[in-house]
Amino acid sequence: MRLPRADQLQTWHVDVAGVCALVALAAVTYWGVIGPTFERRDRHDKEVGELRDEEGKARRLQAALRTSDASLAGVQRAIAARRLALEPASRLNERLSRLTDLAGHAGVQVDMIEPGKEQAGPMYTSVPIRLSGRGSYGQVVRLLVDLRRQMPDGAVDEVTLVAPPSATAPVATFSIGLTWHAAPPEAPVARK
Numbered sequence: 001m002r003l004p005r006a007d008q009l010q011t012w013h014v015d016v017a018g019v020c021a022l023v024a025l026a027a028v029t030y031w032g033v034i035g036p037t038f039e040r041r042d043r044h045d046k047e048v049g050e051l052r053d054e055e056g057k058a059r060r061l062q063a064a065l066r067t068s069d070a071s072l073a074g075v076q077r078a079i080a081a082r083r084l085a086l087e088p089a090s091r092l093n094e095r096l097s098r099l100t101d102l103a104g105h106a107g108v109q110v111d112m113i114e115p116g117k118e119q120a121g122p123m124y125t126s127v128p129i130r131l132s133g134r135g136s137y138g139q140v141v142r143l144l145v146d147l148r149r150q151m152p153d154g155a156v157d158e159v160t161l162v163a164p165p166s167a168t169a170p171v172a173t174f175s176i177g178l179t180w181h182a183a184p185p186e187a188p189v190a191r192k
Contacts, residue, residue: 086124086182089127091182092115092180092182098151102146103133107139107142112131113129114129114130116130120185127180127181131176132175132176135174137163154178155178157178157179158176160175
């Protein structure tokens with residue numbers, strides 16, 4: 001084994017300093033260049049993933065919007081096809097007469113028919129009507145069905161049917177609360 005020469009032993013300081021400089025340069029390069037690059041790449045990958053998630057969400061929302069638009073168009077067509085021509089509230093007596101005729105056709109006996117106070121609104125005028133009388137359960141049901149079919153501009157708000165227990169006389173007293181949707185009042189014409 002050969003021993004190093006004296007002039008070679010004195011350069012180890014320089015070698016250690018060079019290694020330390022290389023380690024310092026590598027650390028500075030890692031923390032200054034490579035580390036931030038990795039962080040930017042990770043952040044970019046995360047943002048790309050989030051963007052893809054948001055794009056998928058946007059596609060799903062656009063599909064839902066198209067479906068909703070199609071449904072809305074169908075509903076609007078159905079509404080236009082079933083548009084009711086509302087009668088003016090001034091035809092209340094004719095309405096009451098038609099109600100009495102429907103009740104007679106259903107076989108019930110009308111004891112009272114009483115209109116309430118009109119309530120004007122922007123789209124229609126609501127006119128409450130109370131109808132009471134006597135008849136069997138089947139006759140009252142027939143009256144309700146006829147009301148729905150022949151007077152679609154009205155709504156049944158309340159039905160009360162009371163019958164004493166009796167096998168021989170199946171007659172009940174009834175009370176029906178209706179709301180007639182009449183045409184809105186005409187706007188007054190301004191005079192000059």
